[in-house]
Amino acid sequence: MNNIRNFCIIAHIDHGKSTLADRLLEYTKTLEGKALTEQTLDNMDLERERGITIKSHAIQMNYEKNGQKYTLNLIDTPGHVDFSYEVSRSIAACEGALLIVDATQGIQAQTISNLYQAINHDLHIIPILNKMDLPNAMPEEVEDQIIELVGCDRSEIIHASGKTGLGVYDILDAIIERVPAPKGDGNAPLQCLIFDSVFNSFRGIIAYFKVVNGSISKGDLVKFVATGKEYYADEVGVLRLDLQPCEKLGAGNVGYIISGIKTSKEVKVGDTITHVKNPCSKAIEGFEEVKPMVFAGVYPIDAEDYEDLRASIEKLQLNDASLTFQPESSAALGFGFRCGFLGLLHMEIIQERLDREFDMNVITTVPNVPYKAYTKKDELVEVHMPSMLPEATLLDHVEEPYIRAQVITKTEYIGSIMTLCLGKRGELIKQNYLMGDRVEIEYDMPLAEIVFDFYDKLKSISRGYASFDYYPIGYRTSKLAKLDILLNSEPVDALSTLTHVDNAQTFGRKMCEKLQELIPRQQFDIAIQAAIGAKIVARETIKALRKDVTAKCYGGDISRKRKLLEKQKKGKKKMKQIGNVEVPQKAFLAVLKLD
Structure with a gap:
């Protein structure tokens, strides 16, 4: 165990x-x-395209120093605020962290936030x-x-460059000298912390874990404490670029287990694995459940795809434990799912991955x-969706x-950032002036x-400067x-x-105007109204398309034309009674970008 080092990387988005x-x-x-290749650990197309890390990745390296062989387990973490849950799980499995700061940009908000997690x-x-x-x-x-x-x-700060390779050997030496070896008892009952899981269509669910105490071997009968399920360890091994099977994993090491698990509910990130014959007395503590920040309904375009969508979301949840x-x-939309996300970028990524x-x-x-x-x-x-809100007559408050928002910016942008924050209540x-021309502002704001x-x-x-x-x-x-x-x-519950x-009236007016642009015209008038209870606060009308029924009349008496127009009027009246309004997908998305 003295030759094992487990460490993660902490940085703000785009610090290299x-x-x-x-x-x-x-x-x-x-x-x-x-x-x-470039960004080897970012193996998702989406990560490469956007240049961001979405999923934390673990990989094992071997390094020799002074004739001693060391095993280094690196767990790479995302930098965006929406994926902070991935970071917290990685930190739980490590003893050390590389704090990477861009020498051209200085310390940013996410760096500070993740650093505090690591210090805790x-x-x-x-x-x-x-x-x-x-x-x-x-x-x-x-x-x-x-x-x-x-x-x-x-003297402790290492100067490096990921592009040229400057200072990389210094970093490797520092990991071995400064990061403590994992603490644990190799002879105690088995305790493993699951920090991640992935779905493989051929082999079922693969759980990644860190052995805290004891050791695990191929073929052992193990138990997942939170779910109480028992399995045989068909394969255990270490995480190289591909999975590398081995016979046994000792305390302090990071590896994976394949045990033919088919359903996602049986693996919980943060759960403890132990032996059935010689179980540990208690599960590993200190791992919190994820709290979604944003809820949205996700519906299949075709109602028949409902079960396929359920299976897809379940598989995604294995790769992304923060999705609920x-x-x-x-x-309006039939059957679907209420999903919880950590933020809007997270929601966008999930939609793209589906x-x-x-x-x-x-x-x-x-x-x-x-x-x-409260009634x-x-x-x-x-209340996770507007339709769940009790009637106004029953409602007390x-x-x-x-949230406590922390913004770090250059002093020249303070005025406009404060105006933005005040406009958001x-x-x-x-x-707090950090140094030079950098300032940290803290606000309490409604999450909505x-x-x-x-x-x-x-x-x-802030021209991209504020974090x-x-x-x-x-x-x-x-x-x-x-x-x-x-x-x-007719109320459209999805909208x-x-x-x-204070914002309701202006928001309603903007929404009506936007929908008027996006909903296609029909053969009848469409009234778009925004209402708070029984009170209508805004209205727009989409005028009817008119077919030229008098086109075939040339010359002749006016009564012929009038007769055709009267007939059309009756038809339009009847059509309005049975008319359904098609709302395109763009309309649902446009609400997000009203300004």
Whole structure:
């Protein structure tokens, strides 16, 4: 165990951690020649296209120093705020972390947030200044920021470049010298922490784990503590670029287990694996359940695809434990699922993956956050969709989730960022000048306000310089109204939203205008109305298309034309009674981008 090192990489999005991970794999000769590509560990097409890490990846490297052979287990982590759950799971399986900071940009919000998680888990931090080969690098300034944040010596900060390979050997030496070996008892009863799982269509579910105590061998009868299920370990092994089977895994090591598990509910990330014959006394603690921040309905375009969609979401959930779902039905869209996501980017990625990996075309409804509604009888109703809100006559008050938002930006953008936050009902908590021209602003804001477009607006206001991170701080009472959209006096439940009373009227008006542009014209008038309860707050009309029924009349008496027009009028009246309005998928998505 003294020669094992488990470490993860912490960084803000786009600070070059995937490139640096490539260099570590190259310099330890884990990958050579053709196997080494750009961003080797980002193996999803989506990750390559967008240049972001979505899924954390684990890989084992061997390295020799002073004649001693060491085993290094690297767990690469995402940098975007929406995938922070992946980061928390990786941190739980490590003893050390590489803190990578871009020498041209300095410390950003997500770096700080992930760093605090690592410190809470008692991980040893190795600070690294990346992208030192760039002409606009500012090593002294960024070193000062790191020292202020971590409290380390200047000599501990390693200068590196993922592109040129500068400082990679220093990093490998630092991992061996500074990161402590895993603590654990090889002779104690088996305890393994599951930190990830993937679905393989041939072999079932593969669980990735870290052996905390004891050892696991091929063929052992093991038990998953949380689900109480028992399996034979058909194959155990270590995670190289491909899975590499071995006979036995000892304490402190990271590996995988294949035991022919077919259903997703039987593997829970954060669960403990132990032996059936000699079980451990208690499960490993300190692993929290994921809390979705945004809820949206996901419906198949074709009602017959409902079961296929269920199977696809279940398989996706194995690769992405932060996705939650439950069945629901809607009058407009039929049967579908209410899915919980960590944020809008997460929702977008899931939708894209359903399309690419499972060929599922889906309609997504307007996303909303979970509210708590209290009735006059003091009953609590959890509201995940607007239709679940109790009647106004029974309702006492509604509470909405609040977050503490942390924005780090250049001083020149403070004014416009504050205006944006105040427009989103934010309350300024503190303003802290870090150094030079960088400032940290903290706001308490309703989660519902940042769900839609806050991140995009923040980036455009600050020309991409501001970084943003948030964490939930509980619920607060708020004045909320349910805004219904009616098409020809029929409510469309998929378009209704819960919004603050002050914003309801303007939001309703914008929504009606947008739908007027997007809904195609029919042979009859379509009235689009926004209503709060029985009160109509906005209205737009889509005028009817008119077929020229008098085209065949040339000359002759006017009464002939009048007769045809009267006949058409009667037909239109009848059509309006039985007319159904088709709402295109674009209309559901347009609501997100009203500004």
